[in-house]
Amino acid sequence: MKFRAAKGTRDFYPDAMRLRTWLTDAWRRVSLRNGFEEYDGPIFEHLELYTTKSGDEIASQLFDLEDRGGRRLAIRPEMTPTLGRMVNARAQSLPRPIKWFSVPRLCRAERPQKGRLREFFQWNIDIVGVDDVLADAESILVAVDFLREVGLGPEDAVVRINSRRLVAAVLADLRVPPDRMDKAYALLDKAGKIPRDALQAMWKEAFGDAVPFDAIEPLLGVEGLDHLHEAIRGAKGGWAAAERELPAIEALFEKLDSFGITEYCNFDMAIVRGLAYYTGVVYEVFDRGQAHRAIGGGGRYDNLLRDLGGPAMPGVGFGVGDVVITDVLTEAGKLPVLKGELDVYVIAADAELQPRALELVAQLRRGGWSTDFSYRAQSVGKLLRAASDRGARRAVIVGQETRDENLVTIKDLTTGQQTRRDWAAFVAAPLAAGDEGDEQARRSL
Amino acid sequence: MKFRAAKGTRDFYPDAMRLRTWLTDAWRRVSLRNGFEEYDGPIFEHLELYTTKSGDEIASQLFDLEDRGGRRLAIRPEMTPTLGRMVNARAQSLPRPIKWFSVPRLCRAERPQKGRLREFFQWNIDIVGVDDVLADAESILVAVDFLREVGLGPEDAVVRINSRRLVAAVLADLRVPPDRMDKAYALLDKAGKIPRDALQAMWKEAFGDAVPFDAIEPLLGVEGLDHLHEAIRGAKGGWAAAERELPAIEALFEKLDSFGITEYCNFDMAIVRGLAYYTGVVYEVFDRGQAHRAIGGGGRYDNLLRDLGGPAMPGVGFGVGDVVITDVLTEAGKLPVLKGELDVYVIAADAELQPRALELVAQLRRGGWSTDFSYRAQSVGKLLRAASDRGARRAVIVGQETRDENLVTIKDLTTGQQTRRDWAAFVAAPLAAGDEGDEQARRSL
Structure with missing residues (x-):
């Protein structure tokens, strides 16, 4: 067993x-x-x-359970529905705008693989x-502020930005029926994750010949605002609805410019996101080398709160999981080396002095x-080594001089310097250097 | 919906x-x-x-679930089994002693009531x-160090300490069979939680007349080491096995004395703990007024790691949940009032200056x-009030003077003092007082 x-x-x-903790502290x-x-x-x-x-997709990955009263429950696979529920419950009293963050533990019953686990933090x-x-724009600023915080520059990571309103307009222009948009988004989201011919087969299965994949595929290659303008011009009026969405995209990039983060941002029509509730701008963060899945992603969900039984209230947000970012930072050599720390290691010179x-x-x-x-009585030499192994800044020895004169012997484990000080003075400032006074700001842990 | x-x-x-966060930060x-x-x-x-x-008891309160492969799982109702599993997996390589802490979220499917919820932090x-x-003794020191940290003195809280070895000895002296000890502990643990006559009935049902409740009940009233000595003397040799456990209890109280925490500690034979795996010292922390359930509790579990398939390895530990301690601190008026904080609120004097x-x-x-x-363009007066409502230390206005001279106008929202400074100087030290230079330690958030 x-x-x-x-x-x-x-x-x-x-x-x-x-x-x-280093990562979640950076998020906070x-x-x-x-x-x-x-x-x-x-x-x-x-x-x-x-x-x-x-x-x-999410619904098929739920860890579901029942409580004693037969209520059907599920471990949270994402945080946004909880956010929506909580905001709805206090929609009348919460001051707006609501700017909230969270670092939830989430679970999804999917096949564990590179970058994906059944339990993760987001x-x-x-x-x-x-x-x-x-x-x-601000939500994208926050994502970029985090990338900078962990040392990822615009040469390391990119925010690929699109708009579902724009995609919907193009799909409508291409005659995808309104009630099949969710299916189309779910399929387009798989581009870049599965081989192109597999995607083509799935598309054909879903839409038959009414909307040929050949008409859709070029969308996925439109990158950068210039290319988007070009594509719209090239369609010669065929993308009329899409053209009407252009000013909104351009306004977004203006704000990103004010925030000073356009070097991290790129328009990219291949980004549509897998979740069903997005309604506007969507984006995903990737390593530039594209060796990994998305580091994170998000977007606008203007109908979700209403759909969850609340008032009509717009929303925008993103999530970044801990698994892919850790892989990316590891590969880039940007994860810190963190060791256990200790201020003081106390040593009794003999067993009688233990109290x-x-x-x-x-x-x-x-x-x-x-x-x-140490729980064990050992020689002072051994205990000094234990103090060192433990990463202590100071070792302090309670010995004969403590018995006789209430003094303690302090060894600075970085410099090797050894001094004696009065018990009370040492307790008040154990990290004070040598015999220079005892004043020292109390360190907050 | x-x-x-x-x-x-x-x-x-x-x-x-x-x-x-205030509570979990104190724990950390x-x-x-x-x-x-x-x-x-x-x-x-x-x-x-x-x-x-x-x-x-724990087994009856599990939230159980199945994964896609049909494996039977449960949301963790306590942390010690996970600790045991993890230590066992690396029993050969982990440096000893292992001194670990955790702040897990736990779930138990029990009836929600005062001090008990289905989900809590421990x-x-x-x-x-x-x-x-x-x-x-050290584990008890850590518990007391926490009580002091949140402002609970020895007049507010007490650690009630017992030993299962001592209880087992007395129960053996009273002829409880070895294989019924777990049942006896589970029943004794209910004393103080259910009415005495209900406990008596349950005891009778479990042990019949072989071990009369009248012989057990006096145990529950033995409080303090003096009283314990008296009880042993009073039994006139009937508690011989118990007497042999006395030196261990006394040694514990000596260590607690060295740690300077005996004012928080009391021997109390009514404490046996509900979990099955305890083998030695057990203790629970209570508010002195006994108006609440236990704030926390723990003890020694020397067989658990072996029982979970690992090597024989002794252990001791405790848990403190967030629900009861919050109730106790609320009642004692010792919960802090915490507000949202903000360093700077930025105001554009007109819409053109928003970028x-x-x-x-x-x-x-x-x-x-x-x-x-603010997302909305409003008058400077309204935005200054918004800054104040948000708890900002400084409001800074980007106005005509920014356009003309690259200056910003700063309002100290605590003193009301208003100053102008150069943009770059302000960015370098936004909280610097008035026009006194711009040097200021960068505040760590």
Whole structure:
């Protein structure tokens, strides 16, 4: 009877946990400085919250369960439905705009593979109550602010931006029926993920010869605003509806320019996103080398809150998972090396002095200093090595001089310098250098 | 179609989330300064991990599910089995002692009531690989260090301490068969939670007249080491096995004395804990007024790792949930009032200046300053009020003087003082007071 972690999940031993905390701290820092407030919801929701509007792909990946009362529940596979539910519940009283972020743990019952696990963490930011394109632009700014924060420059990563209104206009021009748009989006989202001939076969199965794949395929290659203009001109009026969407796209890129982030951004008609609820601007962040799946993505969802039973309220937001970004940063050599840290390691020179050493440990910890000690009585030499192995800044020895004069012997483990100080003075400022006074700002952990 | 949160779960709107973060940050700070490293595992595990050793009560409260491969899983109802599994998987390579902490989200399908929800957060600390009573004492020190950290003094909270070895000895002396000990612990754990006559009836049902409840009941009233000595003397040799456990209890209290925390600690024979895997010292933390359920509890589990398929390895640890401690702190008026914070609110004096204002927003955020702005063009007066409502330290106006001289107008929203500064100088140190230079340590968020 030996137990293992469930398939597609991860154990976070301290080394891995330090990296996860480094990443989630970066997400929180960036969110807060961009004016977002943190929220969270439960790990599971009523099943229907997801089967209603997220689309078939998500619905097929749910971990569902029942509570004792027979209610059908599911572990959250994404955060936006919870956000919608929470905003709807207080739609009358929440001050607008609502700028919220979250770092939920999510689960999807899909086949574990590179960049995809059954359990992962996802940074979400959302702006609700604003239909101005400025909110779309700001959400992209936040994504770019994060890329910069973790050291990814415009040569490393790109935000590929499109608009579902534009895609819908082109598809309408190409005679895709309005009630088949969701299907078309779901298929177009697979471009770049599956071979082109497989996509062609799926398209044919869904749309027959009424909308030939050959008419659709060129869309996927339109990159950059210049190319888009060219494509519209080339269609000679055939893309009339699409042309009417151009000013909105151009306005978005103007805002991105004001924010100083156009070097990270590119128009790209191949981006449509898999989730069903997007209605406007959509985007995905990729490594420039395109060696990985999308680092993150998002867009505008102006009908979701109404569809979940609330008032009509526009929204825009994105998510960035922890798996792909970690792969990208690892490959780019940009993950930090993080070690355990300790301020003080306390050593009793002999077993009789252990009670005094424990007293010192408790006093230092209470003062906010990270402090450790050995459970085993060992020689001072061995314990100094243990202190070093533990990454301690100072070792302090409680010895005969403590018994006689209430002094402690301090060894600075970076410089090797050894000094003696009064017990109380040491407790007040254990990291103070040598014998230079005892004043030192209390370090906040 | 209006969705609600699942029964027994909570939504964390920003106000509630700030409090949750305040509490979990305190847990992390206290853990780190006591020399513990953070770890985490998956939200669900193989079902058998819990049905094996946690005991019937936990097993009856599992949220179980199946993955696509038909594997039986359960959302974690407690953290210790995951800890055991993870330690076992690397038992040969992990440096000892293992001092780990975690702040998992846990779920139990029980009836929601005061102090109990179906989803909650629980601080866990564990020391694995040490059988010295010093580890038991240190785990209690960490609990007390937390109580102090959140402002609960020895007049507010108490750690009630017992030993299952002592209880087992007394029960053996009273002729409870060895294979019924778990049942006896589970029943004794209900004392204080259910009426005495209900407990008596359950005891009679389990043990008949072989072990009369009247012989057991006095145990539950033994409080304090003096009282324990008295009880042993009073039994006139009938508690011989119990007497042999006394030195271990006394050694524990000596260590607690060295740590300077005996004012928080009391021996209490009524504490046995509900979980099946405890083998030695057990303890629970309560508010002194006993108006609430236990704030937390823990103990020694020397067989758990072996029972989960690993090597024999002793362990000790505790858990503190977020629900009861929040109730206790609320009642004691010790929860902080936390508001959203913002460094700078950027205002465009007219619509034409919006691009410059957005440029300033992006530059400030990139510099690490929390910055916000309005999506709507409004009068400067209205926007200054919005800045104030948002809790901003500074409002900065991009106006004619920006166009003409690249200056910005800064309003200190605490003092009301208004100054003008050069754009670049302001971006470098937006919180610098008035016109006193621009040097200022970059604030870490």
